[in-house]
Amino acid sequence: xxxxxxLPGSIVGDAKSKLPGKGTFKEGDKIYSxxxxxxxEKGKYVNVIPLSGVYDPNVGDTVIGVVQEVFKNAWIVxxxxxxxxxxxxxxxxxxxxxxxxxxYLRVGDVIVAIIKLIDEARNIEIxxxxxxxxxxxxxxxxxxxxxxIPRVIGKNASMLNILKRYTKCWIFVGQNxxxxxxxxxxxxxxxxxxxxxxxKEAHTFGLTERIIKMLGG
Amino acid sequence: xxxxxxxxxxxxxxxxxxxxxxxxxxxxxADGSCYLEWGGNKIMAAVYGPREALPRHIQDPTKxxxxxxxxxxxxxxxxxxxxxxxxxxxxxxxxxxxxLESVIFTELFPRTxxxxxxxxxxxxxxxxxxxxxxxxxxLADAGIPMRDIPVACAAGKVDGVVVLDLTSEEDKEGEADLxxxxxxxxxxxxxxQMDGHLTYKEFEEALELxxxxxxxxxxxxxxxxxxxxxxxxxx
Amino acid sequence: MEIPEVKRVSAIKxxxxxxxxxxxxxxxxxxxxxxxxxxxxxxxxxxAEGSARVKIGNTxxxxxxxxxxxxxxxxxxxxxxMTTSAELPPLASPEFEPGPPTPDAIELAxxxxxxxxxxxxxxxxxxxxxxxxxVWIVFIDLHVLDYDGNLFDACSLAASAALQNTIIPNERxxxxxxxxxxxxxxxxxxxxxxxxxxxxxxPCLEEEQIAxxxxxxxxxxxxxxxxxxxxxxxxxxxxxxxxxxxRAQIHAKKIRKLLGEGNGKENQKS
Numbered sequence: 001x002x003x004x005x006x007l008p009g010s011i012v013g014d015a016k017s018k019l020p021g022k023g024t025f026k027e028g029d030k031i032y033s034x035x036x037x038x039x040x041e042k043g044k045y046v047n048v049i050p051l052s053g054v055y056d057p058n059v060g061d062t063v064i065g066v067v068q069e070v071f072k073n074a075w076i077v078x079x080x081x082x083x084x085x086x087x088x089x090x091x092x093x094x095x096x097x098x099x100x101x102x103x104y105l106r107v108g109d110v111i112v113a114i115i116k117l118i119d120e121a122r123n124i125e126i127x128x129x130x131x132x133x134x135x136x137x138x139x140x141x142x143x144x145x146x147x148x149i150p151r152v153i154g155k156n157a158s159m160l161n162i163l164k165r166y167t168k169c170w171i172f173v174g175q176n177x178x179x180x181x182x183x184x185x186x187x188x189x190x191x192x193x194x195x196x197x198x199x200k201e202a203h204t205f206g207l208t209e210r211i212i213k214m215l216g217g
Numbered sequence: 218x219x220x221x222x223x224x225x226x227x228x229x230x231x232x233x234x235x236x237x238x239x240x241x242x243x244x245x246x247a248d249g250s251c252y253l254e255w256g257g258n259k260i261m262a263a264v265y266g267p268r269e270a271l272p273r274h275i276q277d278p279t280k281x282x283x284x285x286x287x288x289x290x291x292x293x294x295x296x297x298x299x300x301x302x303x304x305x306x307x308x309x310x311x312x313x314x315x316x317l318e319s320v321i322f323t324e325l326f327p328r329t330x331x332x333x334x335x336x337x338x339x340x341x342x343x344x345x346x347x348x349x350x351x352x353x354x355x356l357a358d359a360g361i362p363m364r365d366i367p368v369a370c371a372a373g374k375v376d377g378v379v380v381l382d383l384t385s386e387e388d389k390e391g392e393a394d395l396x397x398x399x400x401x402x403x404x405x406x407x408x409x410q411m412d413g414h415l416t417y418k419e420f421e422e423a424l425e426l427x428x429x430x431x432x433x434x435x436x437x438x439x440x441x442x443x444x445x446x447x448x449x450x451x452x
Numbered sequence: 453m454e455i456p457e458v459k460r461v462s463a464i465k466x467x468x469x470x471x472x473x474x475x476x477x478x479x480x481x482x483x484x485x486x487x488x489x490x491x492x493x494x495x496x497x498x499x500a501e502g503s504a505r506v507k508i509g510n511t512x513x514x515x516x517x518x519x520x521x522x523x524x525x526x527x528x529x530x531x532x533x534m535t536t537s538a539e540l541p542p543l544a545s546p547e548f549e550p551g552p553p554t555p556d557a558i559e560l561a562x563x564x565x566x567x568x569x570x571x572x573x574x575x576x577x578x579x580x581x582x583x584x585x586x587v588w589i590v591f592i593d594l595h596v597l598d599y600d601g602n603l604f605d606a607c608s609l610a611a612s613a614a615l616q617n618t619i620i621p622n623e624r625x626x627x628x629x630x631x632x633x634x635x636x637x638x639x640x641x642x643x644x645x646x647x648x649x650x651x652x653x654x655p656c657l658e659e660e661q662i663a664x665x666x667x668x669x670x671x672x673x674x675x676x677x678x679x680x681x682x683x684x685x686x687x688x689x690x691x692x693x694x695x696x697x698x699r700a701q702i703h704a705k706k707i708r709k710l711l712g713e714g715n716g717k718e719n720q721k722s
Contacts, residue, residue: 005443007357007442008365008366009363009400025322032364034322035362036442051360052249052358053360053361054248054267066462082267082269106463108461108462109463110463121278121328122326137464138464138467139464140465141462244543245512246544246545259497261543261597262543263542268546286542290497290514290539290595291593292501292503293516297591300553302550336597338595339496
């Protein structure tokens, strides 16, 4: 079974009775898809949930970033978006003097951060001041297509809970397509396989049942 | 004599396309990709981005740059071509970038580039149309927001007859070549080039034929994108 | 695309690969002496005199062969010649940029070239048309389409396979009938990398990104050495090199079976 897949230019609704939501646009009295994705109607809105594409950052998103550059008073962090993010020394949980940034985070270090601000020119600022932000010191990071992240979490975190329960792994999902996992090697391998399956079959029905089966449920 | 009893040298009727095969999402590293065979043409297209435009001074604070690069492999033609861009491929890269940009919602991604790589691996007339057609599929596969999926096809004139989708002999010996790219939903013209000799009436006929060809190819593009998600089977 | 990768290797990824290496494990679950699946397809480019597409895991390269009539080198007036070029187009990786060949691309082409030349795979004395005047020049063009590590072996294999179905285009130059290019026994290239004192064959991209040293060895059908190249900033001990060559001899035997001997077109009527 497959959900209905639409393509750029597909008619997805009538603008007289519906409103164009995410991944759509209006032209004349029709609503069209702008993306390759799955059709979804929510109230008056017609949305297209993309099946591919880069991570599109939003304020409040929790992301996993990799430090790219260290300045005297700030860091540049790759958050898997088209734009790098700025993290200033005021936005970290550690107290430091100007010029001491390198003592806390170096190039290649991995962090959990929250997107604090996005301006019109898409300059992005992130913060590490609130929960669950931290520096990641162990485990591994798996990258999947950012568009598949909602499926990894599932409705009310249902899929995520299944993954946790059956693999006994620590799982932390960044909205930018990066997933931090920790556990026994064997369990981690199984979890990675499950994540790849979710990524590949995100557009199908009955995925939860198949994942449970795969994990030995 | 290129047309005999209404049949062309490769056995096609004047309004018939060469065989076309399209596959979406064939490359591992690219954000979106497409492999296309069109007659004797074999094309690989890849899309990267939107990603930060570098160096920074090329960034446009209002929109994404669309940067297509058309390139021919040195073994794709009869006489080995020296690697690297020449004047012909530079021009094709430019008109291709412009044609594709017109359907992309570039304002959603200021300061970025969307890089489109078109590699002609085997060439047999009509590579620019095949390249645009493949690039458009790769763009959709990469999840780039667009008003439509562009498509391209050429018409021309051979032995006084207006024909669709020229072969290399027809291109060399024929009287005119008219490559056209459109947004199939609205029939907007995104690219149009012509060389040769056509009366106004023949032009009208050729344009109509090219658009008809584009619409046939557009169906194959959409099918290829859907196939990528259909190949998965639940056991 | 399945795994968009971290632009720079992150600290914890390095730690993770290092920990696996200590247990002699690799990130994709292979053993130290295990190639990814290899797939060879021949005769795919009509305009080329010979061609082959090789996949090693997710890495994909295309080799195309063109033959042209040219002048021989003054020191070998009765022998044909060959040049090898490699293209790393932006299509194949987010890190590749357009422009003239980079030092990486040139090294790659020259290492592949040496393996073919030194194993006498192409009998240049049979490529003379008119002594001192006209000989066949063989152009080997290596086009990388998808880069997930180990371009050296993929390109060498693609070149060898493409030469095995290459035609001498006599007709195009009014020199009589087209004929298969005679070839001998192909060289087989095996590449290893070293990271955290762990030496593995056929590195994937993740491994290449953290590799300290690389070693490529091209062997002939007797297991004799025809070309070698040590690369990257790290080093090997003498024993490590000896060991690598012995390991390569075992791999090369298996890979050679995929290639077979001679030109497949010799038995066909064109």
